[in-house]
Amino acid sequence: MKNNLLHHFAIQDLKTHRNDSKVTLVTLIALSFVIMMITFLTPLLLNSYILNSQAKHGYYDYISYTPYDKDEILKTPITYQNKETMFKDADFEYALVADIGYSYGDDSIHYIEGNKDILSIQLKDGHFPKKENEVAIKESTLKRMGYDIKLDQNIEVAYRYYQPTSDGNDECYNAVGQWKVVGILQESGDTDILLGKQTTPQKYAVYIDTYKQENISVHGDIRLDRVFDLNQDIGSKSQLNFLIVIVEFVLFIVGCIIVSGLTIASFENRKNDYTLLRGIGATKRQVYYIVFIQAMLLALLSIIVASIAYVIVGNIFILIVDTIIPLQFNWNYYLGCIFIIVLMSLISYFMPARGATRRALSGSFESAEFQYFYYRYKKLHQMRPMYLGWRQLVNNKKQMIFKIFFVFIASLMMMSIIGDYIYGIHLTKQRNEYVETSQNATLIYSPIVDNTNIHPDDFKTMSSYAKEVIYTHNFLYSPENGYPHKIYCLDENVKKQFSLPQDQVLKTGEIIVSLGFDRDNNLQTYSLVDGNVFQIAYVLSNYEEKFIIMSKDDFIKYADVKHYQEVYLSFDSIAQKNQAILAFAKANPKMRYNVIDSSLQPQRDYEYQMSKESVFDFPTLRLALIVATSVIYIYQLSFELLKQRETIATYQLLGFRKIEIWKIYMYKSLFIASLGFVFALYYHFADMFIEHGGNGGWHIFMDPIPLMGQVLPTLILIIILISFSLLPIYSILKKDGLENKTIRE
Structure with missing residues (x-):
């Protein structure tokens, strides 16, 4: 065939199936506009990062x-x-x-x-x-x-x-x-x-x-x-370019999924046309050429319309939106969008065309389908709607995978939002309970100047509030390789501080080390910089920080045992600790000591974790993903139902009741949603276990009430998706089988 005939057939085919062509064109225009605008608005993501930082620290x-x-x-x-x-x-x-x-x-x-x-x-x-x-x-x-x-x-x-x-x-x-x-x-x-x-x-x-x-x-x-220099911090815009490449790649994948779902369904109406075309001698390559012309024509029209809208809306955004990183048109980004749109159109058209061309000479699919139903009439009525719904999924595996993916994303984002909220409530409760009920608070004072001494008189005012006051001998040792750590002298006070047995003794040349020290070195002996080698006699397994305890005979060679270098105070409550700090500050106008507060760090950890996880921030991106995937899922499944009007008409002519036909497609949607939900459920709780299970936080999400709080709203979302996706079937079932058979979409 000559190219002009192929061109003519390509145009006529689009006109013949004008409804399918219109839906595909409108979808491509919408996707093209969205791709261009999201690429154009991507700098807002970096703006959002900067604004979030400014909201926490200041707008200067x-x-x-x-x-x-x-x-x-x-x-x-x-x-x-x-x-x-x-x-x-x-x-x-x-x-x-x-x-x-x-x-x-x-x-x-x-x-x-x-x-x-x-x-x-x-x-x-x-x-x-x-x-x-x-x-x-x-x-x-x-x-x-x-x-x-x-x-x-x-x-x-x-x-x-x-x-x-x-x-x-x-x-x-x-x-x-x-x-x-x-x-x-x-x-x-x-x-x-x-x-x-x-x-x-x-x-x-x-x-x-x-x-x-x-x-x-x-x-x-x-x-x-x-504080923030646009030219210095963004400069070559490497961060922005990388972000736009990632965004365009994601949009390309999502766009292919959406358009492919439409074209797969629309090519069901073109099988007879390809049968005729192959029957008069057209080769596969010529059929592919027709599809190429159609894809390029639709891509060109969508790019033209979307570009006009893109320029208008983009200029409006530039005029009304004031941003740190300016919004501007970029020719390179625009060319990238055009490449994505053309490639998306070609892939979305060639995938279903390849399958339709391969089976084109096998005869009319419509009549074969009717004969199948006619000769299997009795067995068909014995089949349950659940089985028929499953068979429809098996016969359309690609479409099924796309829809499962959308349900997976929507369900996962829903459970993620609820899970973060539950975790935030837990952290807030834990922090409040720690402050109100903590029965163990300690303060450790050491001189600001290294290797100097403690003055016990400075801490007399704190003694009336403290449960226990322990003075210890120690010095800060700096090894040639590694971080400095403390070396303590073994005496009665050190035994109390580290809960050592009262009969604990060390021979000359023996030391006790903490678990953190032993884990990093994994040695049986330890050498100081002066060349003395000490035998590790015991490991304290309850202490992660690094320190060493040596005998008095060894310690006296390195530090003073006539004066104390650290004081350890323990309290029955945080309130008593706070009163002791007030008394100390009043009695000692000059501050000569560093202090470590055991009750402060856990509270800071709770607040840092809440800030790091952003558990109470509005989940804009995740909500947008839920809305987007839900709309695409409903749109694709509804369009597919409209394309199956003749199949539904066949069911009607064979005597199926409306409720039976409705159940077939309800079960089909339920299978898709169930698979997506199960995958999301597994991924969500596996992620929670990996992130929080190791520190004992697994129960936060798996106790009955939190578990139902995560699962039930997600199930409600899935029910809503199924209900909306089945809306077209109600309008189809209002007509009888003959009417639905004669209607051409």
């Missing part, structure tokens, strides 16, 4: 890491928006932050002048402090200190602050703040305790928000550093 563009006097800052000459002006007269928002100190729980204490919004400091309840004895404080900070979450209560907070000395170093001091809580802060921002007006002079760090990242040139002694 410039920061001074060195504090300055307030007058020096305000009178500094700068160049901003091509104008020379004073800092105080510039048209930008700024905040001056005075660092007052840090609590013993490492909570930051600030006094702020200027715009607090650019630091993400927001009120949850009450008002901002105005007087010197007023504070606004975060809920998490109040909980760590053992106070109730309420306004107008008086609190005492022990904290550390630094003052410069004459030699240029900073000296650490203790203080106790006695304040009235007038505001509860949101958990955003880097300020945990916000003070009211300060009467004493302060030095301030500078934070500036220029709105559009405009440049600032400083002509004074103040140094400002840019």
Whole structure:
């Protein structure tokens, strides 16, 4: 056949099956537009990352890491928006932050002048402090200190602050703040305790928000550093390019799945046409050429229409959306979209055309199907609707795999959202219970300057609150290879601290090591840098941190045994520990010790885990995936039902009742949904077990109530998907078998 005949047949075939052609064209246009727009809007993902960081820490563009006097800052000459002006007269928002100190729980204490919004400091309840004895404080900070979450209560907070000395170093001091809580802060921002007006002079760090990242040139002694530089951080846009490649690849896979589902169903109506075409001498290659012309024509039309819409909508977004990383048209990205659309159209057309061409000379599928039903009439009525639904799936394996994939994604995202929420509730409950019921709190004080001594008189005020006070001899040892660790002297106090037997002894040349130390070295002996070799006599299996215990005769060769180098205090409750810290801060204005708080780290771990997992963040992406996969699933299954109108008519002519026909397709949808749900169920709980099972968190998701909370909403979602996908069958069954046989879609 000549090419002009093939071209003519390709066009006529599209006209003959105009409904199928329209549906495919509209779908391709929609997919093309979506691919172009998602590629165009991909920079918003990086913008979202930046905005999330700003929401937690602040919306400032410039920061001074060195504090300055307030007058020096305000009178500094700068160049901003091509104008020379004073800092105080510039048209930008700024905040001056005075660092007052840090609590013993490492909570930051600030006094702020200027715009607090650019630091993400927001009120949850009450008002901002105005007087010197007023504070606004975060809920998490109040909980760590053992106070109730309420306004107008008086609190005492022990904290550390630094003052410069004459030699240029900073000296650490203790203080106790006695304040009235007038505001509860949101958990955003880097300020945990916000003070009211300060009467004493302060030095301030500078934070500036220029709105559009405009440049600032400083002509004074103040140094400002840019927090985020578009040209420096994005520069070559390698991150953005990589992200767009990933997004386009995912869109290509999803687009092929969607269009293939439509073309597979639409080619059912073209089998007779291919039978005739092959019968008059057309080769497979010529049939493939016809399909190629059709695919290219539809791809070209969809690209033209989608490109027009893309340019219009893209310009609207550029005008109304203000972003850090600008939205802009990119020719390379656009060519990538065109390549994806053309390739998607070709693959989606050639896959069903290949199968239809291979079977084209076997006769009319419609008559063969009718004969099959006619001669198997009696047996057909004996078959249950469930079996007939399963047979339909087996005969359309490719379509089944696509639909199972969509149900899998929707179910997995639903269970993932609910699972994260359950885990967040669990972490919140665990943190609150730890603060309220913990019966074991310890403090370990050691000198700030290494290898110096503890003064027992400094800790007398804490003795009345502590359950046990233990002074130990130790020194910090730095090996040639590896991290420094402590070496203790074996005495009665060390035996108490590490729960060693009272009759425990060490010979000269023997040592006890912790499990963490032994696991890393896996040695029977240990050598110090001076060449002395010690025999490992015992391993403490309950301690992961690295340390060594040696005999007094050995220890005296390396450190002083007349003075103590560390004090260990244990308390019956966190409340007693907090009272002891307050007493210590009042009695010791100068801070000479580092402190390790055993109750602080678990609370920080809970808060870090909640922040890391983002368990209470709105799951925008996962909800979008649920909606997208659900719509595609319903769309594909509904379209397939419409293409099976003649098969349904055959069932009607053979005497099947409406309920029996409905059950066939209901079971078909149920099989698809069940397989997708089972795969999602396995993947979700396997992932939960791998992530949380090792630390004993498996029960969080597998207890009866959480388990039902994850499974039931997912099952409801699946029921909704099945119900909506079966809507076309109701309109088909309103007509009788003869009407459905004569209707051409």
